[in-house]
Amino acid sequence: VDRDPPFFKLLNALKDNARSSPKGASVVYWMRMEDLRISDNRALAQASALAQKDNVPLVVLFVLSPQDYIAHDRSARRIDFTLRNLHEIKSSLAEHHVPLCTTSHTPRISIPSHVLSLLKEWGATQLFANIEHEVDELRRDIKLCELAKKEGIDCSFVHDKCIVPPGDILTKEGKAYSVYSPFLRSWIKHLSLKKEDIHLTHAPTLADNAFSIRDHSTFGRLFEVPVPEEVEGFTLQPDEKERMRFCWPAGEDAARQILDRFVHTMARGSQLGAVNPLPENAKAPRNSAKDSRLGKYKAARDKVDADTTSRLSPYLAAGVISARQCIRATTEFSSGKIDVSSETGIGRWVQEIAWRDFYTHVLALFPRVSMGRPFQEKFANIKWEAETHKDHLQAWKDGRTGVPIVDAGMRQARAMGWMHNRLRMIVAMYLVKDLMIDWRLGEKYFMEILIDGDLASNNGGWQWSASTGVDPAPYFRIFNPYIQSQKADPTGDFIRHFVPELANVRGPEIHNPSPKLADKLGYPRPRVDHNEARQRAIRRYKSPGQE
């Protein structure tokens, strides 16, 4: 599949499909799970411009696909976040007299026919959508292109997720990058040449539907099609629903305010737990770029006992805000230029957005990584623990491994649907190298619980931690979770917040309580001895397939 990535097949299918169909009765923009916004949205802007030119209605379609959500281990939190954003989008679109029609379709194999029948019903000859990079989704879109071609309907799928589209930067040999540093150098060079990749919003995003279509017999009724409150099989308990709404409010305004808070204000005190960032925003004094969270990012980003990163990942993963909008927000401090220096807070943050691009390029161009294959095939036969597997995996999921920083991170994920990057690295490496449990099980659990689950970044992060991926942590460099804990949570506040059994422990013991203290507090003892586990991992990675 890597030799012939579906991504390139889609690009070819699109070339094949690109004709100029005669004007239809409407233009359709098919919104997907990764582009839940109106502003700075390429496919929507193009669809809107064409509808305006042709003076025909613009219709926005969203197809819920429960089978895909099961296949991709989507969390109920992510599905709920999708629906909440769709509600916001529906009312914003209606203000422009544009209907959002949400349908639900099973089986997923026939989604192309489902979409095609709607296009025919609405008399559309042009469909626009942003490209999704997962294999199943690419195959679905290739199928739709083929079917649409037979009906004389044009499909335009455009790049929108990344700052630099996959395939646009390649090595000198014309291959995809598998190491981040040269990728970053190419990424920077590309942006200095193609500034329009950042400055997209100068294009009109959404024009009003030229005339009122509410009375129209076909389109008028689409305004009445509701966005469902939930998708069967992905129901959240009421208290959890409430918590997710509090932590992660829906909508583009919320995303912009969170970005603004990160760029312009400083963390005050420790802001842990289920914190809704918005109320603070109104009160917080605005700092200079140097003193804001963004300005301090280089020094503070790896600390988990304070609220120092942007917390934008749920919004970026769902496309409620675009990566371009994030980068543009940083350029106001550097005379319009993009700062990518490793020495500044701004530069380091921009580099994180580049990591997001990198992993999406990897997914598009090495699709086997998303099909359960390690990027480094030499590690395909590592011997994973079978006997203790179920026990240890459950303890890890429950935040009861007996290693406080690991447990605090896992409990944060359960409480908030989000985890700090440093913690993701610590808990992932602990599962794979200390407990010797297959990284794919951790990858799956993250998708099931996180609100920001993104196949490319999640797979990239897991394969990095498991030393099996592109540009991974070398297999012999294994995190000592206790040392990591002292560095990431020097105050111990993070552990105390999320592990109430240890709430009253002061001093260094918070990172590694003695067996006596752990027993007294009803906190579990560690499942494995770190040094022994480390030796076992190195042995097994050195000779895959051996004990």
Ligand code: FAD
């Ligand atoms: P910030 O530090 O403010 O960074 C800004 C943005 O840059 C993030 O929102 C994200 O979009 C991007 N970014 C930052 N770090 C990375 C990274 N290492 N890789 C890719 N993109 C990055 N991120 C997800 O969005 N979804 C996932 O499912 C996901 N799973 C992960 C699993 C593992 C095992 C690891 C190690 C990392 C994973 N990440 C994932 C990457 C990273 O942990 C999160 O993006 C980050 O913690 C989100 O917090 P933030 O928005 O405050 O990030």
